[in-house]
Amino acid sequence: GQQVMQIPQYQHVQEGEDFTTYCNSSTTLSNIQWYKQRPGGHPVFLIQLVKSGEVKKQKRLTFQFGEAKKNSSLHITATQTTDVGTYFCAGLGGGGADGLTFGKGTHLIIQP
Amino acid sequence: EAQVTQNPRYLITVTGKKLTVTCSQNMNHEYMSWYRQDPGLGLRQIYYSMNVEVTDKGDVPEGYKVSRKEKRNFPLILESPSPNQTSLYFCASSPLGSLTDTQYFGPGTRLTVL
Numbered sequence: 001g002q003q004v005m006q007i008p009q010y011q012h013v014q015e016g017e018d019f020t021t022y023c024n025s026s027t028t029l030s031n032i033q034w035y036k037q038r039p040g041g042h043p044v045f046l047i048q049l050v051k052s053g054e055v056k057k058q059k060r061l062t063f064q065f066g067e068a069k070k071n072s073s074l075h076i077t078a079t080q081t082t083d084v085g086t087y088f089c090a091g092l093g094g095g096g097a098d099g100l101t102f103g104k105g106t107h108l109i110i111q112p
Numbered sequence: 113e114a115q116v117t118q119n120p121r122y123l124i125t126v127t128g129k130k131l132t133v134t135c136s137q138n139m140n141h142e143y144m145s146w147y148r149q150d151p152g153l154g155l156r157q158i159y160y161s162m163n164v165e166v167t168d169k170g171d172v173p174e175g176y177k178v179s180r181k182e183k184r185n186f187p188l189i190l191e192s193p194s195p196n197q198t199s200l201y202f203c204a205s206s207p208l209g210s211l212t213d214t215q216y217f218g219p220g221t222r223l224t225v226l
């Protein structure tokens with residue numbers, strides 16, 4: 001079945017440093033979504049990427065979808081303590097027939 | 113307020129005692145899904161439903177049942193719970209266009225099976 005690998009599992013940064021998490025799928029994806037989960041909370045949708053090579057920005061967050069639609073990244077510029085949490089990517093298989101497959105997430109820990 | 117609700121939020125039970133976790137959404141979404149979240153394993157999909165009376169297995173369906181008799185509700189049933197089903201469970205819903213859209217997650221149900 002479809003697998004979505006996400007790295008790193010943990011990332012410690014100093015406040016103000018940049019952060020990037022990467023996702024790779026074993027198969028071509030129809031789309032990829034990104035979610036953030038604060039400690040003790042539930043996943044909250046951030047964005048969806050659909051087109052090959054797509055780049056979207058939300059303030060300090062930049063999301064990319066690879067040309068082959070098999071990989072994606074989330075980059076946060078100048079992290080703040082409010083960015084703490086776990087970031088998940090989730091891929092929908094080609095043809096839309098499969099359910100959504102989540103990566104295992106990247107835990108972002110920020111040291112003031 | 114648009115939301116996904118789950119009940120109960122916390123449950124401690126014993127092996128073999130049937131239980132149901134309810135999920136309800138008030139957004140008229142076609143797509144609903146159940147996930148379990150375990151440390152180091154992330155979110156894994158149990159079952160999903162594209163619409164009423166349409167359900168499909170996700171990645172880890174063993175030991176679970178679901179039903180979708182009406183659009184707003186998608187209960188998760190554990191006929192004979194076992195300790196390896198101790199986990200944090202999330203229900204989610206989304207509108208269904210040509211591609212899966214934003215998923216809205218419920219607050220979670222923390223289940224402990226002794």
